[in-house]
Every structure is written in structure tokens, then in C-alpha cells.
Amino acid sequence: MASLFAVLLVAGAGVAILLKYCQLQTILFRKATRCPVTGKNTKHPSWENSAPNARAEEEAKKKAETNSYKRLYYQVQNLEKFPEVLPFARQTLVSLLRQSVLNAKLQIHSQFNILKLEDDHSPERLAAFMAGKRHKTHVDWAKYQQRRQAGGGPEMFADREAARQWVKQNAPLQLVDGAWVARVHNVTTPYALRGITKNAWQTYCEELGDGDLAKNHCHIYRELCRSIGYEYPHQNDVDFIHPRHGLDNDRVWRASAGHLLISLFPNDFLPEILGFNLHYESLAPGTLKAARELPEFGISGYYFAVHISIDNAESGHSAMAEATINTYMEHVRKTGIMDVKEAWRRVQAGFLLSEYLDGDDDLGKCRDAVAGMIHAKAGVAGEVHCTSRARIGGRELTDWFSRDTLSSVSSSSWKDDFITALTRSKPWVYPGDSERGLLLKELSWKGRMFGAFTQNEVQCLRTWIDLLDDDPTRVEEKYWKLVGRADNGNSLRRNAMPETASLMSAGVDAATMHPAFPPQMAIPVAGLSSSSSSEFVPFSPLHMAKSRKVNLDALLPLWFMHPCILEQIVMSPYRTTMPLGSSVLRLLRAESGYMPESAGVAGMDEQRRDPESPIPSLTELGLDICRSNHVAEPTCLKDVLQSCGTAGGSSAAAAASVDFAYVVLSWAARPIENGTFLLGLSRAFLDLEKFVSTAANQGLLLSRQGCEGLANMIERKQDSFDKFPSLLKSELGGMEMFNAGYELGRHKIERLLVQEISLDDRD
Template sequence: MALEFDFVIENRQVAFSGILILICTCVTITVYLRNSKPPQRPERSNGSLAQGRKRFKEPRPAVTTNAEWTPMRELEFYKELYFKLQNLEEHPDTIPVARQAFLVLLSQALEDYDNELNKNILSIKRFDKNELARFLQSHQDRVTSQYHQYISRRQSGGPRELFQNQQAAGDWLREIAPLKLVDGAWLGHLNKITMPFSLRQIVRQTWQVFTEELGNGNRDQHHVKIFEDLLRVFEPELPSPITKAILHPRYKLGNLKYWRAAVAQLLVSLFPHDFLPEILGFNMHFEALQLDTMQAAKELPEVGLNAYYFLLHVSIDNGHSGHAAMAMESVADYIRHITDTEGEVAAGVAWKRIQAGYIFSEWQSRKGSQPTNLIARLNSVSDDRLESKLLAIFGSKIQAAHRLHCGSRVKIGKRLLSEWLDPEAFLVEEWQREFIRCLSTSQPWIYPGDSRKSKLAQEFRWGGRMYGAFTKSELETLELWINSLDYARTPDYYSFIEPITHSWHQISKISNTDKNGKFVHAGKSGSIETANSLPKDPLGKYLGDLPTNPNLSVLLPLWFTQCCLLESFLYAPGRTTDNIGCAVVRFLRAQSGFETEDLIVTGTDEPSTTENGGVVEFGLEMIRHASIPILQDLYSLFSRWPSEFATTMLKLASSPIRNFGVLLGMSVAFLELQEMVSESSNPGLLCPKSSERLALLVRRQYQCLQACLQEIPGGDTRHVDFHRGYDMAKVEINKCF
């Protein structure tokens, strides 16, 4: 019985093993037969560059498209630009790239702008102050209405809508941080001595907005510092926004939208001589009331955080006496000035440019998350050269790819791909040009202007049929060429503002630095001139011979140029949050004639008459008293009275951090010059009232410079530089008498 039982078990084991072997054999045969089936022919298409045969039915690796790479590369580009624009004296070669980037982004904003809003800025065809006021009030009404609805939802038991808890609030604050850490930067380069004198009052009022963003030189009221203090609740070791450390991913700051918006702020003010209307328009939108600002002011205290930064912007930006009101007045004053000096046509162009600046700011908040192919558009290679480079790449690949496409039935234009890539035929230039022309219109392989959508570019990436056939640089050339194909159809900034009148839209006569950081003095023709080559003023000898008068032909160039010495120190708001930065803010406010700082901002109450002017206005008064025609700007003054030392001052001032000690010493020396003029009994210089006011401003400026010196530690080389700058300036000032 036992033997019988064992035999049964053994037979069952054998049977089971046999069944298992049979199953494995069937699976093997099935897999073999499946793999040995002839590949199916693909459908014929007019858009395939691959061989057209599927060797396997299992799915290919996912194709990595440009849609996944472009935002990442663009984000890194913005972060790098963010750093360089706040450290321009170390990166002067960034300026040409910055100008191109500004124009590309501005053009993109105008291209993307739609008319879906009930009433947009373009509905005001010709400038009318009352219509503009109604438009801005309408915007505020929409925002306050939305806020009222939000409060109603909250009072009815609705949850917070920006963030649900403190951790989420921290994530939100990190996200917007790049933008808030440059608060005010859209006006950072505005108050330049090289701006036309006739625009001083307009620029002065707009620059007042900037200084109030900087707390008027009070650290506790500095907007960037207030936001830094809030963010440090979550990031105690937060680095300064002007350092490269702020870009590190460990801080998890921002995304594409907010890095781009921050860079846009830094870009828009960078060329005040060329784009003042755009700055004024940007300022007018950016200072308008925003819903998320009001919501943040409401929700942050609910999660135990200080909301004062946002509450501050709800109040200080008000449309009655705050920044929004000042922004609109600056626009109205500018249009009035252009109408009076250039006429209605120029004023029409100025208004369109103001609209463009307004749209540029609005676009950041509405469509700021979308990639723009910025890097491709900034490429300095022309379209023709791109095409030639691409043809050279194709030509170099032909021998390696010869006959590999012979099985493809795809046509490019009227020829098969294999015909196009015939080595002998491709030697003919006309053949190459026809190929590239036909390829540029062959969809889905090429979508002009969109390398992300173009399948040809996808096929060269991982997962594509031709992955590895093109190197990284070759693929980038292909993408640049694809993206360039749509430029002719892209509406840009210049077509938007046509017609352009050049009499009031001129490139800066005096630039800051050349590529090597050296000062460049550009003439009307764009050539570089030296001070000695400028025309002499026929009145120079007469002025020098005036009895008991200083030599105005020597004094006036220095008098106006002294305003440049510390003006560039402020362009990066994050540099002005310490005691030195705040002292420089107060110094420049006094130099510009602003009233003594108070804990309460003056807003529209700030006097703006010539009687409340600053150093520039005193210089213009001296010119009037000497019966000299009013000069247009610093360039025209140099043309009349060349000054080598004034040019040196501008050069040194273009590197305000590196030369801070020297500039500080020069500034103190020029305060002594101001004091001498204020104490002069000669009525040919200043009237008694102006002399009295100048003396007051001298004392205020001196206090600010003393505060700067006290912050420089003993043994610091800036003390040595201070004395060197002082001595240099004193030698030149003595020549005025």
C-alpha cells in the first residue's frame, strides 16, 4: 500500500513537471513568433524623417520635449540675471544682454496682451487725464469689490484662500520672495544727473516713490528689510538678495513667474534715458491696489505672522495721496511736457509707450508663468547665420546617414527625404536653400517659432528615433533656427509704438561704463570723444573775467556733476537696508531738495516748486543769473565747457561700491564748495532765499556723510580712499576761484 501511494505521488510529480515544461515551451514559442513577425508599415505621412518601421510593439521611452527643458533653462537665466543686475559694476557686459531681454519681454507682453478685460488701458486711444483717472478708479473698484466678496465669504465661515496654515504661508512667502526682495527696483536708476534738466521735476516726483519704498532712509521703514524680517521667521539664515547665495535651491525661493517679475523690475529702470515713458507706465500699474496684497494683510495675522509689509502697501499705495496718485500725476505731467515741447504727435507716441509700460507690468501678474523662449531670442546669431550653421550640420551628417533613410516614404516638399540627403546633390547651394525652405514649412516636424512643439527637435532628444544623432550644441542650433522662423510675424515693441519721433527719444549721451568698466563719453554720432575734442564755449573767457565771480566755465561742470557721485549706489534696493545704505538715501534726498524725513511719508504733500529744488536747481539759477541760455542736459554743458575731472567723476561713480571711499571724500569736498556758494555775498550766484536754503541742505548732507563714515570700521581701506577722494576734489574745486 505504501509502495502504491509513493508511486501515485511520483506519477503526479512527473505529470506536474510535464505540464510546467509544456507551458514554458508555449510561452517561448509565442514570444518567438510575436518577435519574428514582419514589422508593420507605418502610414505614409508628409512629415516623417525616421525610417518609418516599428521594430517592437512595446512603447518607446517617453520623449523629453523642450516643454520640460525650456522653463528650467529660462528660470536659471533669470536667476543669474537677477544677481548680475544688482551687481552691475562687476558685470558691465550684462548691460547689452539686459537691453535685449527687456525688449524681448516687453514685445512678448504686447503680443500676449488680449482684450478680454472689460476695459483695458488700450481703450484710451488718446491721453486724457480724466479718462485715465476713471480707468484707474475702475481698476480699484474691481479689486475692492473682489475683496468685499472675499470678506463676505470669510465672514460666512469660508476658509482662508491664500494659505491654510503657517507652513503654507511660509511656502507662499518664499514663492513671492524674489519680487519682494527688490521692491522699488523699477525706479532704481531713475534719478540720474544725465537726464534732461527739463524733466527734473517729473523724475523727482517719481523718484520720491522710490525713496519711500526705501523707507526714506529709515531702516525700520525700508520695505525690503520689512519683508526680509518676515521671511526670516522661516529662513533665519536668509542671505542678502544682492548675493549669489540667494539663488541656491536650498532656500526654495520663487518660481519662473516671480523670478521673471523680479528681473522685469530690475530691467525696466535700467535705461531711463531711453525708456522713461515705459518706466512711468510700469510704475502706474505696479502701484495700483492688488487683491492678493489685501488678502495677505488679512490672513497672515490669522496664522500668527506679521502682516505689516502687506498692510503697508495697501495704505501707502493709495490713489488719493499715495504712490498710485503720484504715479498718475507723473504720467500727466510727462504728457503735458511732451505736448508743450514736441507737439501732439510726439505726445501720442509717448502715451503709447506709457501704455506699453503699463501692459508690461500687468503681464507679469497675468501671464508671468508662461515660458517665452527668451534664451533663443536673445541669441546674437542672425537668422541667416543660423540657417547657414544648420545647413552645415546637415551637410556634415550626410555621409554618416547616407541610405539610412532609404526606407522612408516621407516627403519634404516634393522630394523624398532620402533624395534631399543625397551627398552629391547636397553639395549644391541652391539645393540646400530649397531643402531648408521646404523643411521650415513641413509640419508636424517644424512648427515655425515653436521648437517645443516641433517633432524634429523631439526626435533628437531622449526617447526619439534619432536620439544621439545630434550633439547638444547641434540640437540647440536647430531649436534656435526653429524659434527664429516666426519672428517676422511677431508684433513687437517698435511696431506697437509707431510712429517713433526721435527728437525726444535719444540714447543716453553719457553712458556709465564700457565692457571693461571704463567711462565712455558718446557723441551724437555714437563715436567716442575725449573732453579735449569737444567744442569750446565762446563765453568761457568772458565768464572767467567776471569781477569777484568764480570761473563759471570751470565751476558749473563740476557743480552739476557732483550729483553723480553717490546716485548709482541705490539701484539695488537690497544694498540699502543697512545703516550706510540708509544714510546714502537721506543724503541723495537732501541733494535733490526733499524736505527733512519724517516718520510719516509726505506723499503728494511734498513741495515740488523750484523754490524747493536741490543742487541741480541751484546750478540752473546760477546759469540764469549769468544770462546764459538754459542748457538741455549735462552733455550740452560738457559741449560748452569741457571738464576732464567731471568726466573722471562720472567714471568713478559708475562703480559706487568699489570706489565708495573715494566718492565719499569727493562728496565732502563738494559740500565745502556748496557752503562757499551759499555764503557768497555775490548776488550773481544765488538769491538770498536760495542761499539760505542751500546752507540748510549742506548741513543735512553733511550729517548723512558723517553717518556713513562712522559705519566704516577703523583700518578699512575706505578711510584711505576717503582722504584721497577729498584731496582730488579740493584741487579741482580751487581752480573754480
């Protein structure tokens, strides 16, 4: 094997050096006389029997990979039905991240490779880098405009049918617009990070029209498809991925799955999500061209025109994404929650993943580059490697590189067969681990083949080998090593609950992990009197005797938990493409402390808001309650539940409150199954908010500023709840489960906060 690469120097190296290299022999395959493809025993197998199906094998592998992405696309949008997919989903995400970084290392000399920003983050350097990318896009666009003005025709689409097919094939991706940040801001997010994740989740809200269905990007694209004759089921329907729809673009399915996966584990991959967001919200040449050319064929280009404006780098999503990264990196520096260099490399990895999914680079392209490189060198090698006994795929090197072989078969067949055989040639190549194999060692300094390949060619070989992952159980370890994590990600993997059997076990802590599917308590609908009613009638306001004091240990678990009730309903974009889902999104925006909806888009106004006039979120109001009552501020939901539920240190009501909080977390994790019930339950907690607001007005519980903020939030939420009955009747056919959720929630809240209970009463 060593002499194989040595002889490739024949065109530029001396005979003495060649003879020295030829002395390097390998024991690999000395006894191999069986072709690994045909299985025939022969010393010199005929070329026709070597590996004629190598390309077919690659195509089959590619098809299987695409089908895997399609299944993930369906399952992730129905996660509560397929929680067992989470370990594979995580593995796929990490594999894509690793591929993205390795691919970028292969193209390190590219003008706008973010890896050139090295190992540390600088707001100024990042701004200059992004400005350079935008400038190139603007220059390319100006040249395109000049060509069109000079009489040139459309460059993206040959005719109307080509334009229709392009819109059609991109449907899986565009119909999940915003998904990459869908889960980034949730009830389990550490409180110190919520300002950062809130800014990222704002992008998701604006992609979905801030709850205005007409402005919802997924809705706009669905209407675009409908206008040109394509009608699809919702993306959560298994029929959406059926071949009958003709959605067969491999790259699009990979990208679509990637957009869903990147946000799936927000507590473990926040830097990657922020980096992904920065790249994807950058102005893309294809968006500019599509906005111009589609109308030329009688097809609306408004979906793409909207993205050109809303993603602008001064006040739009691109500016928001860059500012959020700068804020996050400053937080890392100040708190030391992570090594700064590691955090920046992970931001880069997320950026590169979006770039990778946006293009057509993959293992196949890298494979072809390696095969072409070796084939070109083999053509000038001649017969000087005749002393070698090394074999590749059971074939002697003399046979692989003979003039007769190279002239008698097509170059594509030779490349396919050779690269397939080389892939299996241990100890020279260990798939997924270039450092382990002998090939790269011999090509490096002090190796006996140093100089046989240029530096770029060596990097190409290295990347190809590293992308040949044959051990999926080690892919996460390899990724953490790539981004320089000190413990190779062991701490993250311990928290990730990768074992399928544990995903739905009682040991899953839904207060710290997202997503999590602990066993859920059956909803006791039969015992609720209002569950058979078709109308909603709210109960009288919660009331507590003046002689009693609010039990904070019982209140705080309920307060900090209840933002979870509706948040997962909108974590798949398709659920916001109907009026009810849009109304839920508006309600969640109020709970999260965003400015009220307007006719326009907030963009950077949200981040530039006057700090003296805050709009608090439910979580921030909970922290206000703690400060106002001299209670130690928790750092996350788990802190609240632990401190209030500690045995012996709390009242029975507090312990029962913690129990109920975990029950609600399990219900909230299943929004498809429990959606209407959760809406009613959330309405009961609006009554709790009104109760707290009343107490605050009496000088209890909240600061003056917090009291004003809660009153404004209640008003906004009430507006959404007032719309729910008619929407539930029109979309879901009734109010029964809504009423059941409301009644159960009210009874629980009253029992925990208003009535006296003992430990024996806990259920």
C-alpha cells in the first residue's frame, strides 16, 4: 500500500526516491485471494468481476439516507408518538454537525469560511466577516442585474414548469420555516440564559407572523404551492412523505430534517443553534433571484421578497442573530459556563451546518474528489510499483494501476471500484478516524510518503476518511473532540438520556430536560362536571380570606411551571398555520414578555427596548415574587421544585404543588394528544395570575413594576382566550376537553393555595 502512493511521485521524483519507497511493503491482504465483492478466488480477477455495482451501492445508500431523513421529518413533528427516535435524532444531528465542520476544513481557503475567524470570538471581526459576505452577495446581484438588463434571460428557471418544480421540491423545507429555533426558549431554559434564548425565539415568532396567520411564512408558502396546483397534507401527516407527492430532492429532505433536528436539544446545543440562526438568516443569492424570476413565469415571488426585507442586517433577523451571538459570547466570558474557545467553535459549527445543508456538499462529493485525485496520479505512475505485494480489495496494485486496466475500463468504473476497495483497507484506512490509519501517518512529515500529495490533497484524504463513520456510537465523542470540548462531551451525554428505555421512564426529569416524556397521569375527565358542556363558563375569581397568607412554597412551583402548558403546542410550525395555533402563539408572546403585536415587525426594536420600561415574562414575574418576598432566586425550574418540595422543609401544600407541577409537565409534553385539555388548563392559570395581580395591588407578592407588567399581560392573554371557544368549535368540534382542563386546573389551584391540606391528602 505504501508503494502505491510512492509511485504516484514518478512524474516529479527521482528514481532513487522511488526505489526507496518501493521497499515499503505491507502484510495487508497477503493471504487475500478472494474478491470482497464477487467472492471469487482468483489471483488476478478479471476487471468485469471486480466491483461492477459500486456506484449502485452508493446510490442505494443515498436513497436509504434520504428515506431516513424523511422518517425523521415525520417523527420529529410527531415526537410524542415517537419518543424512541430521540437517540437516533441526536446521533444524526451530531453527525451532520461533524460533517459540516470537516467539509469546511476541506475548504479552508475559501474566502468566506467562518473557520478563518480562528478560536476566539470578536464582535468586530464577526461583523466584518458578515459584512464581507453581504458585499459579495450584493456584487453578484449587481452583475446579475446587469446581465438581465443587457437582454439576458432568467438564470434560475428555464421555463414555468421548471419554476413550478422548484417551488414544489422546496416545500418540505419552506413549510418548516423557523423550525431551527422553535424549541430554543422553553420552561427548562436556565434563567440566566432566557434573555438570550428569548431573542432567538423572537425570530421564530416573526417567521410565524407573530400570530397573524396572513403573515405566517409557512402559510404563505402553502398558499404559493396551492396557487400553482400543489396541495399537500400537513407536514405532521405521514402522507406528506409519501412518494406519490413527487417530493424527491435528496438535498431538500436532508436540509428539512436538519432544520428540525438543530432545535431539538436546546439545552445541549444552544451555541450551535445560535450559529445556525446567523447563517440561515443571512441574505442568500437564491432568494434574490427567486423573488425576481418567479413573477416572470406568473408565479408569486412574495414569499421570497418578504425574506429579503425581514432578514436585513440593520434591523432584521440577520442583525438580531448577530447581536444574540455577541450577547451569548459575552455571557460565556463573564460566567465561565463554558470555555470561550469551545463556545465559539460550536457557534461556528452551527453556522457551518446551515451552510452545509444549504449546499450540495456531502460524502459523495468528497469521495469523488479523492477518487479523481488518485486516478489522475495513477495515470502517470506506470509500472514502477511492480515489487509491491500490497492488495486493495483482493487485487494486486500491479493490476489496479496497469496500463491495460486503466485503458480498458471507464475512469468512472475504476474510481468507483478503487475507492470502494480502499474504504475497506485496514490498517491503512479506518473509516471515521484518519488519525488511526497508517495512510495519513505515512503522508505526514517523517512519514515515508511525505510530499507524495500536496497539502490540500492530504486534507481532502483526511476529510474523506473522517466522514466514513462506521461506528455511530462514537460520532458524538468525535464531534466534541473536533470542537475542543475538554471532557469530549461526557457531561452532555450523561444528561441526554440516550437510552431508548429511559426516555419514558419515571426517572426522566422534565424540569431539566427537553424534550422529555415521563409517564403521564391519566386525565380524570369522568369526574369533572363541566366536561360534557358545549359552552365555557368561567368560575368566580379565586379568593382568599384576608386573615390568611399566600403560601409561597405552594405558589412558586405552580407559577414557574405554568409557562410550559402551551409552549409545545407551537413547537412544530405546521400547528400555527390555522387560526387556533396562531392565537396560541400570540398568547405565548404575551407570556414571554414581547411587545404587543402591531401592523409591522419589531425586529431589533425588541432588543433595543428601553430597560426602564420592561415587559416582564411569567418567569421574570416569578423572580420578582422571590425578590419581593426575600426568597432566594432560583436559577432554573429544577431549583424551584427542589427547594419547595424538599421533604421536611415544606408544607403539605408545597409538596403537593410540586407533585402537580410534574404531572402538568408530563401532560404538556404531549400537545397533540392533550392540546384542547391544555388550553383549558392554561385558562385556569389565567385565574391564578389574576389572583396574584389582585394580591399585588394590595401590596403583596409583586413589586409595583411587576404588578403593572402582570396586569398588561393578563389583558393580552384574555384577548386570546376570548377567541378560543369559537376557534375550538370550528376547528376541533367542541369545548368539552377545554372545560375539563379548566375545571381540573381551578380545583387544583384552589386546593393548593386556598384550602388547608395535609400530607394524607396529597394525590
